Amino acid sequence: MNDTLEMLLSQPDAIRRSVVYRLLDRLKENHAPQELIEAVACLLDDHAAEKAYEVIYKCARTLE
Numbered sequence: 001m002n003d004t005l006e007m008l009l010s011q012p013d014a015i016r017r018s019v020v021y022r023l024l025d026r027l028k029e030n031h032a033p034q035e036l037i038e039a040v041a042c043l044l045d046d047h048a049a050e051k052a053y054e055v056i057y058k059c060a061r062t063l064e
Contacts, residue, residue, distance in 0.1 A: 005056070006053075006056075006057060008020070008043070009043070009049055009052055009053040009056070009057070010053065013046045013049070016043065016049055017044050020040060020041070020043045020044050021044070023040055024037060024040055024041060027040060
């Protein structure tokens with residue numbers, strides 16, 4: 001999951017949004033929890049996705 005998330009967040013904005021839209025469709029089709037759908041939907045926002053990448057990956061690297 002971690003590798004998938006990093007790959008997704010490191011994509012150019014247009015590609016990331018396209019993948020997120022497809023993922024949201026699949027989550028809805030499979031009746032995923034609403035909280036998960038909402039969390040993934042946040043990644044459609046360019047600034048939110050960039051901040052998520054920074055917090056998850058850049059901060060983790062500086063702590064090692």
